[in-house]
Amino acid sequence: MEELIQKLKEEIIEVLNLEEMEPGEIDPDAPLFGEGLGLDSIDALELIVLLEKNYGIKIEDPKDGRKIFFSLRTMAEYITEHQK
Amino acid sequence: MALIIRKYCAIRDARISVDGKAVFSYEGQDGFKKFIRAAYKHYQTDYPKFFKMDNLSKLGFFSVEVLLKGEDILKLHPAEKTGIILTNASSSLEIDEKHFESIKDRGHYFPSPSNFVYTLPNIMAGEAAIRHKIKGENTVLISEHFDPELVFCLVELAFKSKLLSSCICGWVEQYENNYESLLFLVEKDKNNSAEDIIFEPSNLTNIYKLEQKDGRINTKA
Numbered sequence: 001m002e003e004l005i006q007k008l009k010e011e012i013i014e015v016l017n018l019e020e021m022e023p024g025e026i027d028p029d030a031p032l033f034g035e036g037l038g039l040d041s042i043d044a045l046e047l048i049v050l051l052e053k054n055y056g057i058k059i060e061d062p063k064d065g066r067k068i069f070f071s072l073r074t075m076a077e078y079i080t081e082h083q084k
Numbered sequence: 085m086a087l088i089i090r091k092y093c094a095i096r097d098a099r100i101s102v103d104g105k106a107v108f109s110y111e112g113q114d115g116f117k118k119f120i121r122a123a124y125k126h127y128q129t130d131y132p133k134f135f136k137m138d139n140l141s142k143l144g145f146f147s148v149e150v151l152l153k154g155e156d157i158l159k160l161h162p163a164e165k166t167g168i169i170l171t172n173a174s175s176s177l178e179i180d181e182k183h184f185e186s187i188k189d190r191g192h193y194f195p196s197p198s199n200f201v202y203t204l205p206n207i208m209a210g211e212a213a214i215r216h217k218i219k220g221e222n223t224v225l226i227s228e229h230f231d232p233e234l235v236f237c238l239v240e241l242a243f244k245s246k247l248l249s250s251c252i253c254g255w256v257e258q259y260e261n262n263y264e265s266l267l268f269l270v271e272k273d274k275n276n277s278a279e280d281i282i283f284e285p286s287n288l289t290n291i292y293k294l295e296q297k298d299g300r301i302n303t304k305a
Binding site for chain 1: 197
């Protein structure tokens with residue numbers, strides 16, 4: 001799990017252009033949206049694409065996004081459960 | 085009604101000048117991204133969204149940032165009467181190509197939403213308008229090279245039509261590591277001072293040529 005979280009940190013910094021951040025600065029349990037990293041709706045779409053492109057996971061119901069993308073840890077847990 | 089150029093700025097070759105005077109230069113020879121990032125930090129700009137913009141928007145946004153530094157334009161002019169009128173040659177071609185790469189293979193079809201957001205050059209002017217709360221005319225036109233007549237006609241028309249009382253206008257061109265901008269802050273002449281630079285095509289041409297001579301702007305025409 002920790003290895004996956006580390007990988008996700010690097011991927012998120014790259015796809016979301018968080019150029020000012022180092023992976024170590026991202027708290028895996030902090031909220032990704034609103035407070036925490038302060039991501040926006042375009043970032044949410046980018047995370048959906050990341051899941052599909054890098055992990056082959058398609059989110060069928062957009063309502064699930066709120067729970068899946070709550071934090072890096074919830075993302076990693078979802079990937080672990082759903083990756084084929 | 086005479087219009088004057090109250091201020092102008094140019095960016096090219098890792099250098100920034102304001103009213104013909106160099107104000108920042110970056111020694112690194114490692115391309116646009118490193119330069120604009122260094123300039124952003126030098127100017128202590130605080131706008132995290134900057135890093136999410138495409139390169140054209142970064143250049144346009146930052147050029148306006150330099151031009152308006154120390155200016156409180158909305159104290160002098162209503163937001164609705166302040167406009168941004170820009171021209172460039174490559175439109176948003178660089179990010180268009182990036183977007184195309186992500187969608188050309190139907191079996192590997194992963195368009196990036198953050199790329200797609202920037203597949204219009206107008207977004208560049210929009211980003212600057214949002215930053216400075218400018219709500220007037222907002223336009224980007226494509227022209228093969230910096231065309232003083234075109235810029236003059238567009239801006240003069242906007243003033244004559246009473247759409248604007250101040251305007252940021254000029255040229256913002258970027259494709260890969262080729263980039264240059266030349267922006268003017270134009271207003272109605274209130275003081276009729278001899279020191280004012282009249283906003284007219286010949287003066288735009290002269291400033292462009294002077295910047296070329298100083299090595300800050302290259303010749304594209």
